[in-house]
Amino acid sequence: MSDCPCRSPQTPLEWDYYYDLRWRVLREPWGQPRGSERDDEEDQAYHVAVFTEESVIAVGRLHPISSSVGQIRYMAVSPDHLKQGLGSKILAHLEAKARERELNQVELDARETALAFYTKHGYFVSGISPTKWGIPHRRMRKPV
Ligand SMILES: CC(C)(COP(=O)(O)OP(=O)(O)OC[C@H]1O[C@@H](n2cnc3c(N)ncnc32)[C@H](O)[C@@H]1OP(=O)(O)O)[C@@H](O)C(=O)NCCC(=O)NCCS
DSSP, X not given: OOSOOOXXXXXXXXXXXXXXXXXXIIIGGGTOOTTTTOXXXXXXXXXXXXXXXXXXXXXXXXXXXXXSEEEEEEEEEOGXXXXXXXXXXXXXXXHHHHHHTTOOEEEEEEEGGGHHHHHHTTOEEEEEEEEETTEEEXXXXXXX
């Protein structure tokens, strides 16, 4: 489907690594407790991660929010592996999965610090999203 070196977590340990990376990158720096890195859509969502032997170094998730639109959430790359193309590969993989599921648009709530990353990948700002823990967000969309 793509050249992403990623796959869905399978074992309980792999799921632990998966959620741990989400928490460390997206929640811990803002003082949020473990558990805050999950939501009610986990069971319906498509999850991918890049694994090393003993950890996960990049993650992302897609879930449908209507018959034609998917939402990407929890994009995170470990600090030691930033800017090596992993985020781009996960994003392209999730977009391909959206097409495979006959969705024609993907949306996400981008942190302002990640706007340039998503813009580079063809997303455009379609609105403002709620500020979370003091981090301004923008709603972004892309036809896929
Ligand atoms: C956003 C994130 C997932 C990008 O992952 P990544 O693996 O570092 O990105 P890539 O290596 O695929 O980068 C692709 C391009 O985007 C650029 N880029 C990556 N992160 C960027 C950022 N934060 N700001 C500006 N440009 C960025 C890279 O320089 C690269 O550009 P190039 O192709 O011209 O060299 C990663 O920075 C991250 O986990 N950030 C912290 C968590 C976060 O903000 N997640 C998104 C929540 S909305």
